[in-house]
Amino acid sequence: MIDSHAHLDFAEFDSDRKQLFDSMKQAGIETAVIPGVSPAHWDQQLAIAKEYVCPFGLGIHPWFCDEEITVSLAELKLKLEKYQFDPKLVAIGECGLDKLRNKNWQAQIVSLEAQLTMAKQLELPVILHVVKAHNEMLSILRKHALPKAGVIHGFYGSVEIANEYIKLGFKLGIGGLILNHNTQKLKNCVAHLPLDSFLIETDSPAMTPSNSAETRNTPLILQSIIVEIANLQKKSSVLISEHAFRNVVQLFDLKLKLI
Template structure:
């Protein structure tokens, strides 16, 4: 049984925490979003980055980001790619042009490759290539979703020179794969899976990752840790993720939180929007 230590008053005031990936615009938060953000503030969670997933969802995403002063990305998730994604890519170009001066626009994505959802594989490739090109042109980092497609993703990233790099969100691969991404200037987003004792490969990998390569995230409302109190995931598990990474590294939670906070601020250039 995993004990989620969400409100440790002894360490909370010493830590600055950001959720580097949370879909807080999701409908599952519609009934209590205000209360959730209040609880996040009480837990020392300063903000969350809200990724974009499809043209149909950008409007609500942007409304939520504005209301709660959250940084965000704009992108087309591989699950939402059509076989011919050009129309969606044109809409993304228009949206990026409209918001490029907004300091809260901090990334392209969530975009990527997912072989579990491979019926639209051709569209995923086209959409990812276009979004990597946008990241180049706009000098923005990318938020990447990669499922059973690391070799394809690494090959593609080597063909693009991304000045700001990005993050492999929800990373659960081996240390060898992690090292390849790090060489290309990418960070690794570590989420609730680290709390599952059976995730041995990930736990072994994370224990050996350099501190400057790790971001913490939840992917809320998805990726709920095993044995959590509710089926809906929220940023309130971040302190437990930090504590678990600290245990694996034999370091303090404060040290891990400091590195994760600094890594996120640097990658997404959040200095102007965080006090």
């Protein structure tokens, strides 16, 4: 297994990060993709990715877009120039649109457009955060036509919306929300997804399943996500696991970089 989206560089893991990686290895979790979120986080993120040999993305999350976004984008460009030949740099992101935090909406648009352009130039996939903004995101993605597409992280939408992203070559990140009892729309969507269309992820330390006794999410819930997807699709857990692994390796071109 591979966690396709986990912020294992965040402070919530500072006290037991090594133990967590040891537990992940014992659970059959080979690695995790660590996305970037802002200039202030990148150095710690890159240090953790190097120490634990994790693939990573570099980007600016919509929550960190502000009036200084042009400065942040210039910093991102410089960082990408420095790491563009690092085999562990596998994506641009996490970037995107979030209408629940829409006070910086125009800065989010500027940031997203710029990062999609960078992804196209570097021929990298994007890791996209999309909340209450699927129509706007789909419109922008159709305009950019990215050669490597990417993943819609933390997907929670209808079958119709899922199919629109799939038509554009994107995969859907399915995480701990699928384990909640009150997410019937997502469960219905996942039940109908083609096997080559999804990745498994956790968004650790966030998005802890509501039935969990833990306050902090970790990649150790990946097997539970696989079992739930298998139940919804009426397929074996082994089949779902194999496809999820293949999908993340193919999207982020991980094969030669992990072995």
